[in-house]
Amino acid sequence: MSLTEVKLSNLVQKQVKYKLQSYLGVFSSLMATQVLAMIFSAGGYGSSTTGTGGVDISVHLYAGNLIIIFTLVWAFASAIQLTTKGYRYEDFTFVTNRLSSNLSNIIFLLAMCFIGGLTVMMSSTFLRLIGLFIFQDNVIGFLVPLDEWMIGVLSTSLYLFLIASIGYLVGMLGQIHKIFYFIIIGLSLFILYQGLDILSKIYVFFAEESSLFIFAAKVFSVSAILLLAAVLISNRLEVSK
Amino acid sequence: MIVITSILFYAAIGFVIFLLFRRNTTLKPKKMNYYGMNRTKILLFIYGTVLLAGTILYFVFPFKIKDELVLNSDEVNQIIQEQNKVFDEIYEGKVEELNHLRKDSWEFPLSGNKLQISGDDLDFIIAVEKKENDGVLEVIHYMPRSYTSGTDITNYLPKPNIQLNGSNLIIDLQYIELEFAKMEKEITINQFTEDSWDDSDMSIGINMGALLLRIPENVNLNNPDIHIIE
Numbered sequence: 052m053s054l055t056e057v058k059l060s061n062l063v064q065k066q067v068k069y070k071l072q073s074y075l076g077v078f079s080s081l082m083a084t085q086v087l088a089m090i091f092s093a094g095g096y097g098s099s100t101t102g103t104g105g106v107d108i109s110v111h112l113y114a115g116n117l118i119i120i121f122t123l124v125w126a127f128a129s130a131i132q133l134t135t136k137g138y139r140y141e142d143f144t145f146v147t148n149r150l151s152s153n154l155s156n157i158i159f160l161l162a163m164c165f166i167g168g169l170t171v172m173m174s175s176t177f178l179r180l181i182g183l184f185i186f187q188d189n190v191i192g193f194l195v196p197l198d199e200w201m202i203g204v205l206s207t208s209l210y211l212f213l214i215a216s217i218g219y220l221v222g223m224l225g226q227i228h229k230i231f232y233f234i235i236i237g238l239s240l241f242i243l244y245q246g247l248d249i250l251s252k253i254y255v256f257f258a259e260e261s262s263l264f265i266f267a268a269k270v271f272s273v274s275a276i277l278l279l280a281a282v283l284i285s286n287r288l289e290v291s292k
Numbered sequence: 293m294i295v296i297t298s299i300l301f302y303a304a305i306g307f308v309i310f311l312l313f314r315r316n317t318t319l320k321p322k323k324m325n326y327y328g329m330n331r332t333k334i335l336l337f338i339y340g341t342v343l344l345a346g347t348i349l350y351f352v353f354p355f356k357i358k359d360e361l362v363l364n365s366d367e368v369n370q371i372i373q374e375q376n377k378v379f380d381e382i383y384e385g386k387v388e389e390l391n392h393l394r395k396d397s398w399e400f401p402l403s404g405n406k407l408q409i410s411g412d413d414l415d416f417i418i419a420v421e422k423k424e425n426d427g428v429l430e431v432i433h434y435m436p437r438s439y440t441s442g443t444d445i446t447n448y449l450p451k452p453n454i455q456l457n458g459s460n461l462i463i464d465l466q467y468i469e470l471e472f473a474k475m476e477k478e479i480t481i482n483q484f485t486e487d488s489w490d491d492s493d494m495s496i497g498i499n500m501g502a503l504l505l506r507i508p509e510n511v512n513l514n515n516p517d518i519h520i521i522e
Binding site: 075076078079082086095099101103105106107108109110111112113114115116119170172173174175176177179180182183185186188189190191192193194195197199200202203206207210258259260261262263266 | 330332333335336339340342343344346347349350351355356357358359361362440441443445448449450465466467468469470471472473474475476477478479480481483484485496498500
């Protein structure tokens with residue numbers, strides 16, 4: 052029994068600080084993912100070539116869409132990794148309980164996703180620079196203004212957080228029993244091949260929302276449910292393991 | 293649905309790559325260099341610095357970009373109508389309706405009363421209109437707007453090479469190769485701004501235009517398949 056009472060907020064704060072400084076692998080894999088996506092997109096993430104009437108036209112499309120998709124995968128996989136034994140046991144460096152561990156993980160996920168969103172937009176900008184230098188006078192389209200760039204950072208971070216929340220829940224389920232990974236993969240394949248209706252509804256719910264504020268509300272609400280479920284599962288994990 | 297499928301496709305590739313490059317991230321004592329930083333930190337610092345420098349350069353440097361050539365779906369539909377209309381108007385001799393189009397014209401003095409039209413690729417609609425006997429052959433090329441990948445490329449398309457050799461009018465296309473970079477906004481920006489994702493962005497509508505020949509009334513054309521405006 053300790054005479055010193057540790058405040059939860061202080062504990063969470065220390066754990067978040069510790070995780071941000073020590074989980075460098077998460078950020079080095081973010082860098083590797085984005086560099087790889089940039090290499091794949093260096094000649095344009097898509098292109099169209101047309102030949103008609105004596106004219107051959109090639110249009111190379113430049114935007115960070117591939118970087119976004121790759122980074123979403125990174126967020127999902129990194130969130131799963133956070134739930135693995137290696138990471139969970141690191142929390143015992145501190146006086147800890149499941150709640151503080153989960154809270155610090157969630158705050159870390161938020162920070163991680165914001166860094167992810169910021170670097171997605173920065174690497175997309177870098178990709179545009181490559182296109183501008185290669186094609187110089189033959190560049191058409193839009194230069195993204197700063198205000199829209201900021202929207203990009205926020206919305207990408209929100210998407211990353213949503214996917215990371217799913218990853219965190221999947222990871223926690225996987226910690227109960229590995230069979231859950233197979234069930235989730237099977238379920239995903241079933242949805243994909245038996246008709247994309249559910250997927251389309253989810254897509255419409257998030258991707259066709261044109262108000263950033265409402266979109267943020269949707270993401271935080273759904274993420275809160277997913278993360279709460281993950282926390283409840285982790286409590287069960289404590290009893291069972 | 294195409295968007296979902298392509299996202300899932302790329303996500304699957306990304307996931308496989310992530311698994312291949314995944315590093316063991318549990319804590320281990322790290323080798324420090326002279327400055328007390330490990331290699332990962334140095335790499336992350338360099339990456340962040342390069343991205344930051346690139347972002348500052350992008351917003352500070354006045355890059356030239358042709359944003360006026362980007363078309364929305366309404367403008368693309370308008371061009372499709374314009375392209376269809378040009379044939380009808382020329383066939384019916386209503387050329388005054390086409391004055392707003394890009395127009396190139398040639399004049400050749402014509403001796404004799406015969407004319408033969410030839411060329412290696414007559415990918416044009418050619419119509420002939422008779423006019424007074426002034427001994428001058430007029431060739432007018434009407435070019436409707438063309439687009440590809442949501443971009444107006446009309447002004448990049450060449451006018452045809454037209455030469456009169458005796459009584460032989462030679463019409464040839466100029467062969468050109470064009471290569472563009474098109475800067476687009478990311479899907480996560482498009483969702484919250486006015487320029488929404490549009491599948492028609494990838495459609496192509498290139499039209500090399502139509503030629504109108506105005507020949508003196510006494511000149512006979514040796515090409516029976518060419519339409520003569522009554």
